[in-house]
Amino acid sequence: MMLTLLAACSPQEQVVQETDEEPVVPEEQNAPNPTETGEEVMPAEHTVTITAAGFEPKTLTVKAGDTVTFVNENSNQHWPASAMHPTHTVYPGSDIQKCGTSEEEDTFDACRGLAQGESFSFIFNEIGTWRYHDHLQTSSTGTIIVE
Amino acid sequence: MKPKKNPGSPDYPHLVSFVLRVALAVPFLYAAIAATLQPEAWVGFMPYFLRNIFSESLLLGVHSLMNVVLALWLLSGWKTMYAAILSALGLLAIIVVNLGALDIIFRDIGLLLAAISLALLHFKK
Numbered sequence: 001m002m003l004t005l006l007a008a009c010s011p012q013e014q015v016v017q018e019t020d021e022e023p024v025v026p027e028e029q030n031a032p033n034p035t036e037t038g039e040e041v042m043p044a045e046h047t048v049t050i051t052a053a054g055f056e057p058k059t060l061t062v063k064a065g066d067t068v069t070f071v072n073e074n075s076n077q078h079w080p081a082s083a084m085h086p087t088h089t090v091y092p093g094s095d096i097q098k099c100g101t102s103e104e105e106d107t108f109d110a111c112r113g114l115a116q117g118e119s120f121s122f123i124f125n126e127i128g129t130w131r132y133h134d135h136l137q138t139s140s141t142g143t144i145i146v147e
Numbered sequence: 148m149k150p151k152k153n154p155g156s157p158d159y160p161h162l163v164s165f166v167l168r169v170a171l172a173v174p175f176l177y178a179a180i181a182a183t184l185q186p187e188a189w190v191g192f193m194p195y196f197l198r199n200i201f202s203e204s205l206l207l208g209v210h211s212l213m214n215v216v217l218a219l220w221l222l223s224g225w226k227t228m229y230a231a232i233l234s235a236l237g238l239l240a241i242i243v244v245n246l247g248a249l250d251i252i253f254r255d256i257g258l259l260l261a262a263i264s265l266a267l268l269h270f271k272k
Contacts, residue, residue: 052195054247076195077159085251086188096188131250138191 043123047071048142050078050114050134055142062124064146069121070110077113079135080120080142086135092126096135108132159270164227167265171234171258172218179214182207192252213237221265231266235259258260 039050043065050072053114062068082091091096091108098104099111110120113136124130124146134140157163162170182189189210190203217237220230238259245252 005186076199085191086185086246117237133248134191135187136191137195138251142246 020096032065043067044129045069048080049073050080052076054134054137054140055080055132057142059143059145061145062146064125064127065121065123066146067121068117068144070113070114071119072116075116077115077136078140079110079113080132081110081135082108085138088135091130091132110135123139157268164224164265164268166201167231167261167268168221168224169229170261171231171265174254174258175214175218175221175234178217182211182214182230191198192241192245228266228269228271231262231269235266237260238262 014069031146044063044067046062046066046068048060048068048070050070053073057069060068070078077130081088081096082094083146084090088107090111093103094107094109096109098107098113099109099120106109108122108130124144127146130144130146132142132144178189186204186207189207190198193203193206193210195267215232217230217234221227221234242252242255
């Protein structure tokens with residue numbers, strides 16, 4: 001919802017279409033301005049740490065458009081990626097086959113093992129409950145709930 | 148007089164044994180080949196305490212070799228009970244180590260029970 005409101009307010013959406021057709025006004029544009037309602041419009045940033053015990057927190061609830069950063073605090077390498085192992089195709093658009101391609105940025109997949117101190121960030125635009133795992137330690141799993 | 152049949156014994160023990168042996172050998176062979184072709188997808192099943200001692204390539208190599216040996220042993224039909232027991236122990240280890248990935252290894256529980264069934268089928272007093 002927040003993302004939709006953001007998109008509705010973005011400059012790209014405000015470009016006047018020079019056509020004879022009657023412009024179609026998205027329903028969202030009739031919604032009250034989030035700044036008027038006092039609603040926070042900036043996407044939030046969340047952090048999931050990776051330790052020897054796995055992901056912390058195991059379950060994280062975010063809003064669509066929020067960024068989640070996975071930070072490896074463990075000496076072993078860890079590779080957060082969408083379920084299921086090993087294809088990583090559950091999150092829409094994700095696929096391990098896209099690693100190393102131009103589509104890699106759009107996938108919920110670190111696409112490599114993160115060394116200690118390294119991080120991987122992903123913007124969750126798809127609403128739903130998304131399970132993920134450590135590709136290098138499949139028993140380590142977590143869940144991102146996008147509302 | 149026709150001898151009384153043990154209610155627990157199958158009508159076609161050789162066929163049942165063959166099906167169970169193939170059922171176990173096929174995934175073992177698949178795992179061995181897949182782990183060789185796509186090691187990064189399989190190394191995640193190896194526990195870190197082993198990976199901190201041995202190299203990942205060594206662990207995967209041993210894992211693949213054991214799978215091939217077990218698969219061929221099962222298919223051979225030679226001393227099947229022992230092959231089945233070893234298979235069950237290997238599968239049990241995989242399940243215990245990867246309990247957190249139950250949505251992936253749940254099939255191994257079925258294979259474990261198949262291995263136990265095969266061992267019981269060939270158990271001789």
